[in-house]
Amino acid sequence: MTRPYNRSVGTTDRILALDLGKKRIGLALSDELGITAQGLTTLERVGRREDIETLRRLTLEKKITLFLVGDPLHMSGNPSRQGDYTREFTKELEYKTGLPVKFWDERWTSREAERTLRGSGVAKGQRKATIDRLSAVILLQSYLDSFPSQLAAVWPDEESS
Numbered sequence: 001m002t003r004p005y006n007r008s009v010g011t012t013d014r015i016l017a018l019d020l021g022k023k024r025i026g027l028a029l030s031d032e033l034g035i036t037a038q039g040l041t042t043l044e045r046v047g048r049r050e051d052i053e054t055l056r057r058l059t060l061e062k063k064i065t066l067f068l069v070g071d072p073l074h075m076s077g078n079p080s081r082q083g084d085y086t087r088e089f090t091k092e093l094e095y096k097t098g099l100p101v102k103f104w105d106e107r108w109t110s111r112e113a114e115r116t117l118r119g120s121g122v123a124k125g126q127r128k129a130t131i132d133r134l135s136a137v138i139l140l141q142s143y144l145d146s147f148p149s150q151l152a153a154v155w156p157d158e159e160s161s
Contacts, residue, residue, distance in 0.1 A: 013065035016058065017104075017140035019132050020069060020086050025051065026132030028140040029062055034147075037140035039133040048089065056097050067093060070139050071103035104143050 017037065019026030027040035040058075045051055058064065069090050072082040090101045 014063055015066045015068050015140060015143070016055070016062065016064045017068040017136045017143070018055075018070065019136040019139060020072075020089060021045075021132060022085075024128065024132045025055075026134070026136035027058075028133070028136035029064075030140060030144060034144060037137045037144060039137045042130075042133045048092065052089075052093050052096050055093060059097055059099060065099060067097075067099055067101045068104055068140055068143055069101055070135070071105055102143075104139055 013034075014032065015030040015034070017026075017028040017030075019028075023045055025043040025045065027043060028037045029040055030037055043051065043054060046054075055067075067090070069086060072086055086103075090103075093099075094101045
């Protein structure tokens with residue numbers, strides 16, 4: 001498996017992860033080396049057209065080349081009703097931005113985000129938006145971690161020299 005970006009340091013493509021919900025979209029962005037995920041401000045939903053336009057502008061600003069979207073599956077692995085909505089939204093997103101969309105299993109991201117936030121002192125009113133953002137970060141980080149480290153290609157260990 002190869003990473004979805006160029007192998008040369010400083011010429012990476014960035015990934016924008018979306019935790020798509022009915023009220024909010026949690027956002028996370030890969031770093032320029034494609035190693036870590038950073039949370040962005042959670043997008044409060046306005047309407048499909050406006051939301052897609054906001055994401056389109058963000059892709060230009062942040063030089064995004066791929067959307068990574070949480071695939072809302074049931075715990076059994078079967079598609080969910082939210083999955084139908086997600087696929088409709090991303091089909092339009094792909095069309096309007098010209099960028100590819102990749103789906104990634106999100107079954108445990110919200111639970112892990114809630115567990116991480118428990119006892120963190122985040123105000124109750126901010127908790128849901130924070131969970132959405134953290135879910136997007138966990139989603140993107142799990143995707144990035146599924147690839148061999150790019151740094152191995154840049155700084156090989158002594159044994160392989």
